[in-house]
Amino acid sequence: METATLKEIDATVNSWLHEARGLVYQWLQTDLQVEQKTSRLDLVTNVDKGVEQLLRAKINNLMPAAKVIGEENDHGQVKSMEGAVWFIDPIDGTMNFVKQHDDFAIMVALYIDNQPILGWIMDVTKNNIYHGGPQLGVWCNDQEMPAPDDITLNDGLIELSASRLLAGEMHFEEIAKMSSGVRIIGSAGISFIKVLEGKAVGYASKMKPWDFAAAKILLETNKILFTTIDGNEIDMLLSSTVLSATASAHTQIVQLQRP
């Protein structure tokens, strides 16, 4: 795609995210409705649904033929990555959103024929949008971001999901103990931002496509490896235990998974 067109799409989605943020705070103050999905730890709110609805409408308007995969609607209906496919995570870190009104993200991604085109992660509280892709580079708002240094697991902080750590799966305990410290934020988007900023050497968690689609584009653009935790390529239509890490930390963590 032409760079000028990409820049236009980038700017357009940035403006959608700012609009969505306004609605998030409006709904938070007036009318937050929380429901359980699969368990007491899996929540959804009217804000999740409202933001997804807003972004779906905008996408349909911009690219009527595109497919859309969103957390709160229609998943499973998109069967292939052919053509333009958008991913929406309307509120990533819903538990944080409900309990803290802090540390949550809105994420959007665009792939065309399974190729990464553009990704957006908005830290809603801080009002920062991390955006870009292979053609445009990675930006935090209007500042271009350098690729993080290649730091080893031992010398860096690692972001992990609590559920796998507490379940003792995938050597998460060993990963934590090898690192300089484990951190648990409770939002994939905010955790990926830590890796993108070089504040953590990696992040590992079991995730659905809308949890990692935007981050995969941004992190790979800035030389962070992005695979399943055993080092394989990620299928954009399936859940995976995803590992995003510096080259050195990636090698160390993948090695721990080998029998």
Add this chain to the structure above:
Amino acid sequence: METATLKEIDATVNSWLHEARGLVYQWLQTDLQVEQKTSRLDLVTNVDKGVEQLLRAKINNLMPAAKVIGEENDHGQVKSMEGAVWFIDPIDGTMNFVKQHDDFAIMVALYIDNQPILGWIMDVTKNNIYHGGPQLGVWCNDQEMPAPDDITLNDGLIELSASRLLAGEMHFEEIAKMSSGVRIIGSAGISFIKVLEGKAVGYASKMKPWDFAAAKILLETNKILFTTIDGNEIDMLLSSTVLSATASAHTQIVQLQRP
């Protein structure tokens, strides 16, 4: 102490913290020296030492007869809580400070004859000072803070220290599993702020007196319970596994410690 005097001390220490913050960022940009203390996970920097030196000098000037307990100097020399005793944690969350330049705090506390007088926790990145005490109430900068709601462990997020969770001690795993989610920040000060803001129902960690002295004043003023994890009174001159939690979460966590 008269309220006017307390307000004066409060304002004075706030100005010290702003001065210290300026130095922190100056040193970060020009000259950060990192050393190991007891292990690769226990770091100290020239900034920790410099901030403590600055605050000690200010305290000595303001109250020459007061005792000072600080993380980087002279600990073990203060043997009683008689008279005025100041606590300084110059950089709380040194690992975060070194690896992230984010999520670290400066903490100061004043006790007189073992009574809580005033406490200060500065979130350095966000430039927020949480301050006050039983006589003045609790403030974030110039906004008075209400006491957090009494939420149960099941309905709230819990902040825990990674080391005890990974060591499987003090039922930290069960605490995490009972909660709506465990979070690990890597700074006592920033974790205590989450409790103070009602974003988490509690925080538990093994701590030294300078790690908890300020928070104990602020949290108790706003009706958060603050004891050892088995529900006993804290000795201000000793290390403890400290539990700060809402009344409901406190009861639940203390109960888990009983054989």
